[in-house]
Amino acid sequence: MPRKIVVGYDGSDTSRRALDFAVGIAKTNDDQIILAHVLEWSPYSFLTPDEIEERHQRRQDELERAEAVVIAPVAEQTRTTGLTVSTVLRYGHIAETLCEIAKEQGADLIFIGRMGHSGLSARIFGSVAGTLAQVAPVPVTIVP
Amino acid sequence: MNFRPFALILATVTAGLAAAAPAAAQTIDERVNEIFASSTGWFVNFIFANFPGTSFPWIVAWLVIGATVFTIYFGFIQFRAFGHSIALVRGDYSDPNDAGEVSHFQALATALSGTVGLGNIAGVAVAVSVGGPGATFWMILAGLLGMASKFTECTLGVKYRNEYADGKVSGGPMYYMVKGFAERGLPGGRFMAILFAIFCILGSFGGGNMFQSNQAHAQLTNVFGAYPGWITGVIFAVIVFLVIVGGLKSIARVTEKIVPLMGVIYVGTALIIIVMNAGMIGDAFGQIFRGAFTWDGAVGGAIGALIQGFRRAAFSNEAGVGSAAIAHSAVRTKEPITEGFVSLLEPFIDTVVICTMTALVIVITGQLITDPNTGMFILNEAGTRIQTIGDTSGVALTSAAFSSAFGWFRYVLAVAVILFAFSTMISWSYYGLKAWTFLFGEGQTKELIFKVIFCIFVIIGAAANLGPVIDFSDAAIFAMAVVNIIALYLLMPIVKAEMNSYLSRLKSGEIRKFA
Numbered sequence: 001m002p003r004k005i006v007v008g009y010d011g012s013d014t015s016r017r018a019l020d021f022a023v024g025i026a027k028t029n030d031d032q033i034i035l036a037h038v039l040e041w042s043p044y045s046f047l048t049p050d051e052i053e054e055r056h057q058r059r060q061d062e063l064e065r066a067e068a069v070v071i072a073p074v075a076e077q078t079r080t081t082g083l084t085v086s087t088v089l090r091y092g093h094i095a096e097t098l099c100e101i102a103k104e105q106g107a108d109l110i111f112i113g114r115m116g117h118s119g120l121s122a123r124i125f126g127s128v129a130g131t132l133a134q135v136a137p138v139p140v141t142i143v144p
Numbered sequence: 145m146n147f148r149p150f151a152l153i154l155a156t157v158t159a160g161l162a163a164a165a166p167a168a169a170q171t172i173d174e175r176v177n178e179i180f181a182s183s184t185g186w187f188v189n190f191i192f193a194n195f196p197g198t199s200f201p202w203i204v205a206w207l208v209i210g211a212t213v214f215t216i217y218f219g220f221i222q223f224r225a226f227g228h229s230i231a232l233v234r235g236d237y238s239d240p241n242d243a244g245e246v247s248h249f250q251a252l253a254t255a256l257s258g259t260v261g262l263g264n265i266a267g268v269a270v271a272v273s274v275g276g277p278g279a280t281f282w283m284i285l286a287g288l289l290g291m292a293s294k295f296t297e298c299t300l301g302v303k304y305r306n307e308y309a310d311g312k313v314s315g316g317p318m319y320y321m322v323k324g325f326a327e328r329g330l331p332g333g334r335f336m337a338i339l340f341a342i343f344c345i346l347g348s349f350g351g352g353n354m355f356q357s358n359q360a361h362a363q364l365t366n367v368f369g370a371y372p373g374w375i376t377g378v379i380f381a382v383i384v385f386l387v388i389v390g391g392l393k394s395i396a397r398v399t400e401k402i403v404p405l406m407g408v409i410y411v412g413t414a415l416i417i418i419v420m421n422a423g424m425i426g427d428a429f430g431q432i433f434r435g436a437f438t439w440d441g442a443v444g445g446a447i448g449a450l451i452q453g454f455r456r457a458a459f460s461n462e463a464g465v466g467s468a469a470i471a472h473s474a475v476r477t478k479e480p481i482t483e484g485f486v487s488l489l490e491p492f493i494d495t496v497v498i499c500t501m502t503a504l505v506i507v508i509t510g511q512l513i514t515d516p517n518t519g520m521f522i523l524n525e526a527g528t529r530i531q532t533i534g535d536t537s538g539v540a541l542t543s544a545a546f547s548s549a550f551g552w553f554r555y556v557l558a559v560a561v562i563l564f565a566f567s568t569m570i571s572w573s574y575y576g577l578k579a580w581t582f583l584f585g586e587g588q589t590k591e592l593i594f595k596v597i598f599c600i601f602v603i604i605g606a607a608a609n610l611g612p613v614i615d616f617s618d619a620a621i622f623a624m625a626v627v628n629i630i631a632l633y634l635l636m637p638i639v640k641a642e643m644n645s646y647l648s649r650l651k652s653g654e655i656r657k658f659a
Contacts, residue, residue, distance in 0.1 A: 043235055043247030046400040047254055049574040052246050053474040057311030059244045091244030100240075 003031045003108035008098050008128075010037060011070045014113030018143040019074065022111040023081055032084045036101050037071050039063075041091035063089060095131035102138055110140045172374055176604055181612040184619070191619040191626075200447065203622045204454045210464050210629040211289035214296050217636055218643060222291035222488050228650070229485040236657045237482070245476050248486045255471040255487065257403045258571030259494050261564040262359045263351075263460030265410075265557070266539040268502040273512065273529045273537050275452030276442025276521055277428070278435020280503040282453025287495025290463030291488040296632050299484030299639045300324060301469030302477060315473020316575075317344075317466035317628050318582040324635045336627050337582070340466065343623040344579035345594075347467070350620035351459060352572020353598060354605025356565035359539045361606040363561040366540045367554055377606030381599040383566070388573050389595045403567045406560040407498070413556070414501035417549045421508045428507045442521050442530055455618065458625070460499055461491040465621055466628035470575045479655075481642045506545040511536075573598050 007022045009015045019035075026033055039062060047055065071087050078085045088105075090097050102110055114129050129142045192201045215222065231237060232248050271279040297317065304323040305315025318337040325333025361376040387395050418425065431440070436453075439445035444452075462468060468490060472483045506512070513522050513531040521530045529537060536544050539561055546553040573595065580594040581587075649655045 039244065041244050043238070043243070044249050046257075046397075046404065047246065047250050048397065048400055049254055049258070049471060049474070049571055052251065052254055052471075053312055055246045055474075056313075056476050060311065062244070092240075 002029060004034060004105055005031050005109045005111060006034045006036050006098065006102045006105065006107045008038070008094070008110070008112035008132075009035050009070070009074060011074075012113060014143065016074075016113070018111045018113040018141075019078070021141070021143050022109075023078060023083065026083050027081065030083070032086070033078060034086050034088060034101070034105055034107060035071060035075050035078070036088045036090070036098060037066055038094045038097045039066060039089075039091045040094055042093065059091075094128045095135065098128075098132060099136055102136065108138055110136055110138055112140065112142060114142050114144050172372070172607065176374075176607040177609050177612065180604060180608045180616070184612065184616040187623075188615045188619040191622050192615070201451060201455075203626070204451055204458075206629065207293075207458050207464055207622070207625055208286065208289065208454055210625075210632065211286065211293045214292035214632070214636065215289050218292055218295065218640065220292075221295055221643065222288065222492075225295075225485050225488065226492075229489050231657070232482055232486050233489065237655065238658065240658060242476075246474070248475075248477075248482065251472055251475040251483065252486050252489060253404060254400070254571075255468050256490055256493060257400060257567045258467070258471055258575075259460065259462050259490060259568075260403070260407055260498060261460075261568035262356055262539065262561065263456065264494065264498045265502060265542050265561060265564070266359045266362075267456040267460050268499045269506060269538055269541040269545075271452040271456035272503050272506050273532060273541055274443050275449040276435040276440050276530060277431040277503070277507045277512070278433075278437070278440065278442065278446060278449030279453035279456070280432045280500060280507070281436035282450045283457040283499055283503070284453075284496055286454045286457035287461060287463075287491045287499070290457065290461050290491040290495065293464035293629075293632070294461075294468055294491055295484040295488040296636055296639050297464065297466055297469040297628065298472040298487035299481050299642060300632070300635055301473035302475065302480035302483045303638070303642070305473040313474050314578060314581070316470035316578055316582075317624075317631060318579065319473070320469070320635060321627075321631045324631070324638065328634065328638070330634055336631060340624060340627040340631075341579035341582045343620060343627060344466070344470075345576050345583075346620040347465070347624050348572040348576025348579070349598065349601040351617035352467075352575065352621075353569055353601050354608065355617035356568050357602045357605035358608060360562050360565040363539045363543065363558050366543055367558045373607040374603055375606075377603030380566070380569075380606065381602040384569055384573070384602055385595070385599045387570060388598070389592065399563055399567050399570070403563055406563055409556060410560055411498060411501055413546065413550065413553060414505050417505050417546065418501075418508060420549065424508045425504075428504055431507055432503075440521055443523065443528065457491075457495050457499065459618055459621060461494040462621070463491045464629050464632070465625045467572070467575050467624070469628075470578050471571065479642075479646055481639075481646045484639070484643075502542055505549075506541060509545045509548045511541060511545045511548070569602065 005022050005026055007019050009019055022033060066089055071089060075085050075087050088101050090101065098110060110132065112129055112132060132140050133142065191203055194201055233252055235247060235249065238247060271283060300320040301315045304320035305313050306319055307313050317340050321333045321337040321340060357377055357380050360380065361373045364376055365371060383395065434440055435442060435449050437446050442448055468487055472487055475483055477483055511532045513533065514520060515522050523529065524531045524535070532541055534544050543554045543557050546557060576598060577591060577594055581591065584590045
C-alpha cells in the first residue's frame with residue numbers, strides 16, 4: 001500500500017540527499033512525496049517599529065521567493081520520476097512544524113537531512129534532527 | 145540618496161563643537177539651557193495652567209476624566225477583558241496560517257519598549273520626591289484607568305489606518321481623526337489631525353527624545369563623575385542618526401533584544417530588594433495610603449501627591465496620548481478590537497507593575513528623609529521636593545535607592561537607562577516621522593529633514609538642565625492628549641459597536657481558540 005512521506009527540504013545539500021534517499025525508497029512502493037519547507041519564525045521575537053510596518057510585505061516576498069527558488073524547481077524535478085509530489089510551505093519552529101505537517105497529512109514517514117546547526121548552537125538549542133527524532137509522531141529517517 | 149551631505153554636516157557640527165571645547169564647554173551648556181527655557185516657557189505655562197484659584201492643573205484633570213469616562217463607558221473593559229487579552233498575547237486565538245505575520249506578542253513588546261523607559265525610572269523618582277509616597281497610589285490608579293484609554297485609541301488606530309499598495313501601513317490618531325470624523329459626519333477632523341501631528345512632532349522632540357538623552361546623561365555623570373552634557377548628546381545623536389538615517393538596523397535589533405532583558409533584571413532586582421526588606425512592606429504601603437489622602441509633609445499635601453502621581457503615570461504609560469495608536473496600527477489583524485485588548489496590558493505592565501516597583505524601592509530603602517519627631521517629610525531648602533539622602537532627584541534618586549541595597553546596581557542601571565532611553569528615542573522617532581509625513585507627505589528628503597532635526601534635539605536634551613527639559617517634555621506630550629481625547633470622545637461609539645460585536649461572537653463561539 002502506498003505511503004505518504006514528508007521530506008523536510010530547505011535547499012541545502014543534506015536536505016537534497018534526504019530527498020534523493022526518500023525518492024529511492026518511494027519508487028519501490030509508489031509512495032507519495034510531500035515536500036515540506038519551513039521558514040524559521042518565532043512569534044516571540046522582537047521587532048523594531050519599522051520591521052513591524054514592513055513585516056506583511058516581507059512575508060509575501062519570503063513566501064514567493066521560497067516557492068520560486070527552493071520548492072518549485074525541485075518539486076518539478078521530483079515529479080519526473082513519476083511519483084506523486086505535493087508541497088507545503090509554512091512559518092514556524094522547524095521541528096514542531098514538520099511534526100504538525102506530518103500529522104495533518106496523515107504521513108507515515110519523515111525524512112530529513114542532518115542539517116543546519118553544528119557545534120555550539122546545536123549543543124545549546126538542540127538540532128532540528130535531534131528534536132525531531134525525539135518528538136515526531138511517525139518514524140523519522142535522518143540522512144547524513 | 146543625499147545621505148552623504150547630511151553626514152558631512154553632522155560631522156562638521158560635531159568637529160566644531162569639539163573645537164569649541166573644553167574652554168567654552170560650560171557656556172555651551174548654559175546657553176542651550178537659557179535659550180531653551182526662554183523659548184518654551186509660554187507653552188509649558190499654558191499646558192500646566194491651574195484651574196483659577198487652585199493649584200490643580202487642568203491638564204491632569206483632563207486625562208483622569210478621560211480615562212474615567214472610557215472606563216465607565218466600556219463597562220470596566222480593562223478588568224473584564226484582562227484574561228482574554230493575555231490569551232490573545234499567548235497566541236491562543238492566532239490562526240496558524242497567519243504565522244510569519246506580526247504576532248500580538250510582538251506588537252505588545254515593541255509598543256512597550258517605546259513606553260518602558262525613563263518615565264519608569266526617573267519619572268517615578270520625581271513623583272515620589274515631590275509628591276511623597278502617596279503619589280504612588282494615584283499613579284497606580286491612573287495606570288488602571290489609563291488601560292481603558294489605550295484600549296480605545298489603539299482599536300481606532302487599527303480600524304482607520306491607511307494601507308498602501310506596497311503593503312505598508314500608516315496609522316494613528318491623525319488617520320482616525322480624518323477618516324473617523326468623516327464617517328460619523330463630524331466636521332473638523334482634518335484640523336484636529338493637523339494639530340495632533342504638530343504636537344506629536346513636538347512630543348517626539350520632548351518626552352520621546354530630550355527627556356531621554358537628558359536623563360541618560362544624568363545617570364552617566366552619576367556613575368563617571370560630571371562632564372559636559374553635549375558630549376553625551378553628540379554620541380547619542382550619532383548613534384541615533386546611524387540607526388534612523390543610515391538604516392543600521394543591527395543596532396536597533398540588538399537594543400530591542402536587550403531592552404526586555406533589562407526590564408526583567410530591573411523588576412527582578414526591585415523584587416529582591418522588596419523581599420529583603422519584607423518587614424518594611426506594610427509600612428511602605430502605609431506611607432503610600434496615608435500620603436494619598438492626607439498631608440505627610442510633601443509638596444502640596446494629598447493634592448500634590450495626586451497631581452504628581454497622575455502626571456508621571458500619564459508621562460510613563462502614554463495612555464490617551466495617542467502614540468500607542470501609531471505603534472499598534474501597523475499590525476495586521478482581522479479584528480481591530482483585538483489590538484485594543486492587547487494594548488490595554490501596556491499601562492498595566494508599565495505603570496501598575498514597573499513604576500510601582502521603583503516607587504516601593506525608593507520608599508522601602510528610606511531615601512526620603514522624615515523629621516524624627518513628627519514623622520513628617522522634610523523639604524529641601526527651596527521647598528520644591530522632599531529632602532533625600534545624598535540630595536538626589538530623578539534617575540539619581542532611583543540609582544541611590546537601588547545602590548543602597550546592591551552597590552553594583554548603579555552600573556546595571558546606567559546600562560538600562562541608556563538602552564531604555566535609546567529604544568524610546570527610536571520608537572518616538574517613528575511616531576514623530578509618521579506625524580511629519582502626515583503633514584508634509586512621504587518622500588526621502590522630507591523624511592531626512594525630520595530625522596536630522598530629531599538628532600539635533602538629542603544634543604539639546606543632554607545639554608539642558610532637568611527643569612526646563614522635563615517641563616517641556618510633559619507639556620508637548622500632554623498637548624497631544626488634549627486633541628486626542630476629544631477625538632476619542634467623539635469616536636468612542638464606534639469602538640463600543642466593535643467591542644459588543646466581538647464579545648458576542650466570542651461568547652457564541654464564533655470566535656474560538658485554535659487548538
